[in-house]
Amino acid sequence: MSRIFLISSNTITTPYPVYPLGMAVLSSALSSQGHTVYQFDYYAAELSKRLRSALLRFKPDIVGISIRNIDGVDSTSSDDFWSLGLNRDIVKTIREITDAPVVLGGPAFSIMPEAILDYVDADYGIVGEGESLFNTLIQRLKEGKTTDRVIRNAVDSFVDMNASEPLWERKLIHLYDEKGGTLGLQTKRGCTHRCTYCTYPALEGTDLRCMQPGRVADEVERLIKDFDIHSLFFVDSVFNDPKGDHLSLAEELILRELKVTWSAFFRPEKTSRSEIRLLKRSGLRLIELGADAATDTTLVELNKGFHFEEVLTFNEMCLQEQVPCFHYVMFGCPGETDLTVNEALQNIELLKSSFVMAFSGIRILPGTVLHERSIQDGVLARNDSLLRPLYYFSPCVDGESMNETIKKAFAGRKDRIFPPSEGYIRLRALTLFGFRGFFGRN
DSSP states (O other): OOEEEEEEOOOOOSSSOBOOHHHHHHHHHHHTTTOEEEEEEHHHHOSHHHHHHHHHHHOOSEEEEEOOOSBOOOTTOTTOOBHHHHHHHHHHHHHHHOOOOEEEESHHHHHSHHHHHHHHTOSEEEESOOTTHHHHHHHHHHTTOOOOSEEEOOTTOOOOGGGOOOOOOHHHHHHHHHTTOBEEEOOEEOOOOOOTTOOHHHHHOSSOEEOOHHHHHHHHHHHHHHHOOOEEEEOOSOSSOTTOHHHHHHHHHHHTTOOOEEEEEEOSSSOOHHHHHHHHHTTEEEEEEEEEOSSHHHHHHTTOSSOHHHHHHHHHHHHHTTOOEEEEEEESOTTOOHHHHHHHHHHHTTSTTOEEEEEESEEOOTTSHHHHHHHHTTSSOTTOOOSSOOEEOOTTSOHHHHHHHHHHHHTTOTTEEOSHHHHHHHHHHHHTTTBOSSSOBO
């Protein structure tokens, strides 16, 4: 068996620190095969010298690095975080300590694996789910067999969600809790939607793979009993799935009388007021709603599959059930004009008693419909590198003028946030008073 040193390299704390769930799940999968695993969280360590000392003590056979974010996706920030430089430095540090092969993985790496692998100068990379692929790679390296630098899941070999569970680290759990972060659980993988800018279907597949509600509830119960954690975020790409597994989970949480509050990402469709009421009884404290645009014109261009009237109806149901709703809206989408910007701002005014965070431009990622649209609209050339952030802005709007229009419309409003960095400043202040995530306390 091998000694595997895993690193979560994410240090982004906006909108709040996020527990390294991917590293915890991979650690569990490797440990179950008899490997000795060390989990190193770069954010928790705070100083790179701790990485050196940990590597020297552990003496790994293989080092794995999980890359969660490429950047902070905020076009308005002059100091927007870019993680690949940090990951390149991490690999340099590893090389100074050990000649163990370095393997990259994680959602950000999987978006443009070859380019990131070359830039960071690692040995191998795993695209998509790593639970089985990492074990396969370990075995091939141990046997001296040649293997591709970039290893991908076969289309028909996605992980069974019921066989996937995290290996929690007590110290990390309490550190994230103290710093106002959130602990995440995943109840499903896959996305059936086709939003033009999104990479989820490519990373997780287009079919939903749901964990049995009882198994999710078991994990929630374990977190409460073993770690005194009573606040969670379900990190599914979309929580309210058409199959209704999220409702079965809510019923299970209620049946067990688990004292937990939770939040998740929702779509504003196929959900009734009675269902929101049920979810609230199970502990729902906040809905984060990814409408992503605020006019029917831009919603169609993003291929969201719903109209803004449905957003208003959903928000009204949340208001009636006294569940806070946090909306995300992007400006500068394909089809955006000065007229749609003003229409969007008028529509946002109709979202009563809710928070709205606006983004300017859309981060362009390879393999998406938006990437092709960006080339067609002359926003970038086909051979342009996307390692550093490039944003799509409709050719029919002036970005700076649009930003000033949004700022003016949101001025003096505590429930309207633009630019995003303004909201992150507010959140950091709230954590000093014990708040976790956007709302609530542990």
